Amino acid sequence: MLHIVACIKQVPDTKVIKMNPKTNTMDRSSAPAILNPYDAHAVEEAVRLKQRYGGSVSVLTMGPPPAVKAIRKCVEIGADEGYMISDRAFAGADTLATSYALTKALQKIEKIQPIDLIICGKMTIDGDTGQVGPGIARRLDIPPLTNVKKVVEVNKEKGYALIHRKLEDGYEVVQSSLPCLFSVEKEINEVPYAPLPNMLKAARYQPIIWSVDDLDDVDRTQLGLKGSPTIVAKVWPPEKPKGGEMLEGSPAEQVDRLMEVLLAKKELFRVKEVR
């Protein structure tokens, strides 16, 4: 029986986010909060492994109270239990402080039910650093396996996992001892529509919520803004090149004008003679 914990984050949907052109700030209220898409794949993979080997899936998030919604989404996917750590003390955390807080929570979960495997998403769509997963693994001193695109086997009796790790030009087959941490690629699985019983369960699900006082042996100087070596000093909208020259005239005239531009760079083309 495996106990798998998936770490998940609620994020603003960056696809619909709007920038306030006057203040150059992000209008967070414009963006609906969603479960980080990569984390949906992490939970889905955990659920598939549960179905294959037996066991249970917990999810863990650090976030403000509305993040309960993201946990419910994971229950829809098939998670059994949800844990949330929520406290002002965690606010402003960079990846180092985030991995510290999540590790403290994982150690507490471990006491309730020993953990065999932790699964994170490849990255989030807001901070998109991809640094939290490996950070947790280091703090727990378990092997981090990033870019996992396929889980071949998880063998609790023999104490190992066998995975495919994506490389720029292929993949590698890696064996690791258990427990370990995966951060998973999107292509690892497809998240299907939630079955109705899960949706019903999710609608009334209440996660276990801990504040910083509920965690054991916490060094508060390592939390939140205080525990974050990086600071965001400045944000600005990405530079927009001023709109280019719009070519005018009939299509033939436009093509002629473009050809003039392109022929100045003739050496870049390896034009095939077309017959």
Place this chain on the structure above:
Amino acid sequence: MNLEEYRGVWVFLEHKEGSIVPVSLELLGAGRALADKRGVPLAGLLIGDQVRPLAQTAIQYGADIVYVYDDPIFHDYRTESYMKAVIACCEKHKPEIFLYGATSTGKDLASAVATDLATGLTADTTMLDVDVDTGLLQASRPAFGGNIMATILCKKHRPQMATVRPKVMKALDPDQSRSGEIVEEHATMREEDLRTKVLKIVREAKNTIRIDEADVIVAGGKGLGSKEGFQLIHRFAETIGASVGASRDAVEAGWIDHPHQVGQTGVTVTPKIYFAIGISGAIQHLVGMQNAGLIIAINKDPHAAIFQHCHYGIVGDAFEIVPMLMEAFPKAVLGEVQYGGKV
């Protein structure tokens, strides 16, 4: 932590099949500029099995010093073994700035190292500068899916670490006459202590398409309408000797494979010429191609965002404009007479 003890700029030298990967050479170029500004040495850190000869290459590309761990235990990249070597070397020589390529290896390694060294790590940096006096690294990066840029500082911890996107920094031209110091370092770990093993490496031909190295890219989007429609992009690319790129929506529609995807969750490209055809210009696409030398957009919607981000725009139907270009090119480039017929 005594910040004064930390000195010098370092670059992690990633290598594959006997060569240093391009992003590490680019970082040597960027690191050289930072080191010169600060008046400190630039070092490369080289870890692997039989990699010693590459130290010389790093020196030609700008390094003053190369620390080398050459040991069979480093035959395959494994976080555990590489991380231990990097940490030991940092603790011994104390760099103030440490740069890694934002590749799967670089990101994996840097995240683990930063946790153990309890220092800050800026992800996916696209701009680097340093304050001459304080030595504070200003690392800027896109976040929120490319919707904003942020400058990240790490004031009280060293080394200041960053992963840097491939293709945004410039490598120096190699100088055969440069000389530098090669320092041998030694691993103290044993195979029995490592908990991971690479059993096999599979190189997939499909994934070897390197659009990030192309000079000219013809990229197509959802506007091509269908897999058959997307063939227009392939034909045009073939006619002018370009590589094929695509938006995510074209990839998700199954018209072309993921290695061709340009953008935030695809490849970052910096060709000299980029054709965006039937691509609307979503921010996640723009972040992957906005540094192209010359951007040409063809789109039938005059209000498409891509027109705000291109050098030349044609409002028109791809199926009308592109065939005209395909006809004009050979004529113009090869000369009138050699052109034989319509495509």
